Amino acid sequence: MPFTLTQVQQLIRDTFGDKDSRRGVEGTFMWLIEEVGELAEALRGGRSLEQTSAEFADVLAWLATLANIAGVNLDEAMAAKYGSGCPTCGLIPCACGPTEKP
Ligand SMILES: [Zn+2]
Numbered sequence: 001m002p003f004t005l006t007q008v009q010q011l012i013r014d015t016f017g018d019k020d021s022r023r024g025v026e027g028t029f030m031w032l033i034e035e036v037g038e039l040a041e042a043l044r045g046g047r048s049l050e051q052t053s054a055e056f057a058d059v060l061a062w063l064a065t066l067a068n069i070a071g072v073n074l075d076e077a078m079a080a081k082y083g084s085g086c087p088t089c090g091l092i093p094c095a096c097g098p099t100e101k102p
Contacts, residue, residue, distance in 0.1 A: 005064075005074035012064040020065050028069055032062040 003011070013020075020028060039055040041047075047055075067074050081087055086094035 005078065008060065009064045009068055009074060012061055013068050016065065017068070020069055023069075025066065025069050028062065028066050032059070032066055035059045035062050 035055070035058040039059050042052040042055040064074065084090060085092040086096060088094070088100060089096050
């Protein structure tokens, strides 16, 4: 079943919302970074695609949690920043040089 980012945020809010709001931004940010570290380990090798996929899901879930607490809608944020293409050159695909960070 495909999810929109708004649906991901609602699912995470329904499942963990009470605990998330008590933890706050700082504590949640630490969990997000811990999960990013676990994703890095998975990508470094030695994990199955299923295990690596689960780490991606964890990172997205914690990013959704953080966005919920911060009052950010990820669908709207993505549309605003990337909906018209590269934020730097405005093109799809990006035509920026390899040293430029969009
Ligand atoms: Zn660009």
